[in-house]
Amino acid sequence: MSTVTAASLRSQDQEQEDRAPGEGPIRLSPSRASDYKTCPQLFKYRAVDRLPEPTSIYSTKGTMIHAALEQLYMMQPEERTLKTAHAHMLQAWENLKSDEQYDALQLDPEEEAQWLEHGMGLLDNYFQVEDPSAVAPHEMEWWVEHHTESVMLRGIIDRVEVAPDGGWILSDYKTGRSPSETYALGSFFGLKFYALVCWRTFGKMPALLRLIHLREPEIITLVPTQQMLTGLEKQLHALAQAIQRAHNRDDWRPRVGPLCNWCPHKSICPAFETSPDTSREPDHAAAKSK
Ligand code: SF4
Numbered sequence: 001m002s003t004v005t006a007a008s009l010r011s012q013d014q015e016q017e018d019r020a021p022g023e024g025p026i027r028l029s030p031s032r033a034s035d036y037k038t039c040p041q042l043f044k045y046r047a048v049d050r051l052p053e054p055t056s057i058y059s060t061k062g063t064m065i066h067a068a069l070e071q072l073y074m075m076q077p078e079e080r081t082l083k084t085a086h087a088h089m090l091q092a093w094e095n096l097k098s099d100e101q102y103d104a105l106q107l108d109p110e111e112e113a114q115w116l117e118h119g120m121g122l123l124d125n126y127f128q129v130e131d132p133s134a135v136a137p138h139e140m141e142w143w144v145e146h147h148t149e150s151v152m153l154r155g156i157i158d159r160v161e162v163a164p165d166g167g168w169i170l171s172d173y174k175t176g177r178s179p180s181e182t183y184a185l186g187s188f189f190g191l192k193f194y195a196l197v198c199w200r201t202f203g204k205m206p207a208l209l210r211l212i213h214l215r216e217p218e219i220i221t222l223v224p225t226q227q228m229l230t231g232l233e234k235q236l237h238a239l240a241q242a243i244q245r246a247h248n249r250d251d252w253r254p255r256v257g258p259l260c261n262w263c264p265h266k267s268i269c270p271a272f273e274t275s276p277d278t279s280r281e282p283d284h285a286a287a288k289s290k
Pocket of ligand 1: 039041042254255256257259260263264265266269270271
């Protein structure tokens with residue numbers, strides 16, 4: 001099997017993406033842009049300080065699924081069976097076990113078995129929403145970037161197909177929970193980001209964006225429009241300017257919210273500092289005033 005996997009590509013992506021602001025155009029991927037929107041302090045920890053983060057079982061599972069599907073689509077259509085997909089998943093797991101990331105997961109045998117069973121279940125679900133033998137990917141794990149003087153937009157598209165009429169179809173595999181109707185449009189942020197990069201780089205606006213949710217499983221689609229993507233482009237330029245200002249002033253404000261409970265840097269975050277006479281966590285208003 002090839003050793004070029006989604007896992008290795010995503011690792012390279014992370015290394016290149018995480019260069020600090022102030023070294024040329026602001027580099028933004030969908031995840032870094034989301035970080036800043038969620039919490040500027042979190043962005044600083046990740047993109048400026050480049051602090052290490054513990055390996056997460058959730059992100060590792062996503063990486064393994066991406067690697068298994070990437071390998072599956074390297075095979076001939078008639079060979080893309082569920083059994084083969086499971087074999088690729090097991091191989092990806094064996095590769096991971098020889099990596100130091102695995103030690104960080106600290107799984108006991110029972111947890112490892114559950115972990116694998118759940119990962120295999122996601123692959124089973126995938127076969128419920130798509131027939132891999134009928135899909136003809138044009139690109140997989142495709143690195144794309146677009147830059148202007150002030151911002152560089154970049155990242156990896158999971159899969160690109162070309163429809164019979166020549167339209168590009170971008171797909172993104174998701175292993176997390178499918179969003180409610182209220183948040184469905186927002187969940188397309190990453191794919192709209194990539195549609196914008198394709199449009200600006202290749203002069204080709206993708207015809208369809210597809211979120212393939214493996215848990216439910218279901219596929220949610222969106223047709224991008226010129227108005228939608230130019231609006232996003234303005235937002236991203238404004239975001240890059242805000243990041244540059246924050247960098248120039250070294251002013252990265254923590255934004256306390258529900259995601260703090262999963263933040264790997266909560267223990268050092270100024271919004272959760274304790275003083276000798278109080279051990280209470282600050283309320284939202286106090287955190288925002290910092
Ligand atoms: S703990 Fe919350 S406020 Fe602090 S960096 Fe993390 S997400 Fe931001």
